[in-house]
Amino acid sequence: MTRIALLRYPGTWSERDFEHAFALVPDVETEIVWHDDADLRGFDAAIVPGGFSYGDYLRAGAIAKLSRGTAELRRFADAGKPILGSCNGFQILCEAGLLPGALLRNVGLEYRCDWINVRVESDRTPWTDGLGGEILRMPIGHGEGCWVADPDTLARVEASGQVVFRYCDARGAATIEANPNGSVANIAGVRNEQGNVVGLMPHPERCAEALLGGTDGYRILERLARVPVGTSPAVYR
Amino acid sequence: MRYVATFHVRPKPEVRDPQGEAVRGALRSLGQDVSSVRTGKEIVVTFEATDPSAAREAVRLMGNELLANPVVEDYEYDLAEVVPA
Numbered sequence: 001m002t003r004i005a006l007l008r009y010p011g012t013w014s015e016r017d018f019e020h021a022f023a024l025v026p027d028v029e030t031e032i033v034w035h036d037d038a039d040l041r042g043f044d045a046a047i048v049p050g051g052f053s054y055g056d057y058l059r060a061g062a063i064a065k066l067s068r069g070t071a072e073l074r075r076f077a078d079a080g081k082p083i084l085g086s087c088n089g090f091q092i093l094c095e096a097g098l099l100p101g102a103l104l105r106n107v108g109l110e111y112r113c114d115w116i117n118v119r120v121e122s123d124r125t126p127w128t129d130g131l132g133g134e135i136l137r138m139p140i141g142h143g144e145g146c147w148v149a150d151p152d153t154l155a156r157v158e159a160s161g162q163v164v165f166r167y168c169d170a171r172g173a174a175t176i177e178a179n180p181n182g183s184v185a186n187i188a189g190v191r192n193e194q195g196n197v198v199g200l201m202p203h204p205e206r207c208a209e210a211l212l213g214g215t216d217g218y219r220i221l222e223r224l225a226r227v228p229v230g231t232s233p234a235v236y237r
Numbered sequence: 238m239r240y241v242a243t244f245h246v247r248p249k250p251e252v253r254d255p256q257g258e259a260v261r262g263a264l265r266s267l268g269q270d271v272s273s274v275r276t277g278k279e280i281v282v283t284f285e286a287t288d289p290s291a292a293r294e295a296v297r298l299m300g301n302e303l304l305a306n307p308v309v310e311d312y313e314y315d316l317a318e319v320v321p322a
Contacts, residue, residue: 058303058304059306062303062306066302095306101308102306102308102309104248104252104253104255104309105255105256106255107253108255109255148252148253148308149308150251150308153308
């Protein structure tokens with residue numbers, strides 16, 4: 001049984017959707033964990049769900065990065081445990097420095113609520129193991145999803161295979177039209193150098209069953225059931 | 238001693254500022270011939286510190302660790318000691 005913590009900050013709203021989606025995955029159990037007294041010992045993986053933590057005050061994810069829950073996430077990441085941040089969770093992980101880059105207001109200023117396609121660029125993560133090259137159709141809903149990095153960081157992220165998801169059309173081409181928010185190089189998700197921490201703007205938990213219009217999110221979530229249970233660090237470098 | 242730090246946080250010059258671009262469009266619709274608008278924020282912090290050097294150290298910590306994101310933002314600050322009336 002793989003035990004997954006769903007981290008909840010004030011303003012997090014997608015933790016119950018993750019709880020529901022993971023209920024569909026065999027051999028996985030979840031627990032919603034309040035950020036301020038989060039203790040991730042005994043968990044095999046952690047999710048930082050979407051929402052508007054602390055009302056997005058100052059910058060999306062900026063206040064949450066100083067929470068005790070984020071300090072606990074940092075220890076969890078250092079131990080090599082898998083962490084997935086979606087939407088506001090991705091913003092928190094970038095603000096905390098656990099992932100490279102930053103997420104800015106969408107180019108065009110629109111809040112984008114839509115179905116998009118991403119191409120899986122790296123299978124060297126616990127969440128995309130076996131999905132390399134696949135095109136996944138998932139929903140987005142965000143106003144600040146424009147991923148940027150300075151040229152040196154971008155070059156390093158590209159060269160070291162830290163781009164995990166890239167916005168693309170239905171055939172897999174990373175076109176300007178397929179980019180919903182102006183992200184540099186159509187980047188929709190990245191990983192840390194070790195590969196155990198991944199963030200993405202799309203919502204895999206909102207497309208984990210046919211009733212909701214798509215099941216590609218399930219393909220990401222179910223990878224976790226294959227992560228070895230226990231304390232040994234899962235390193236996907 | 239009491240200090241007031243005023244932080245001016247702005248997107249780095251190379252970072253696109255869609256909010257500034259939208260404001261530029263609105264200023265043009267006011268009939269103003271505006272070539273560029275950059276937006277930022279001002280944050281005013283009142284705090285206690287033992288001396289000016291401790292105050293500057295505190296201000297740099299606040300700026301670097303929270304008030305600005307060094308990946309995409311620059312900041313400057315004005316620091317003033319509040320003299321009791």
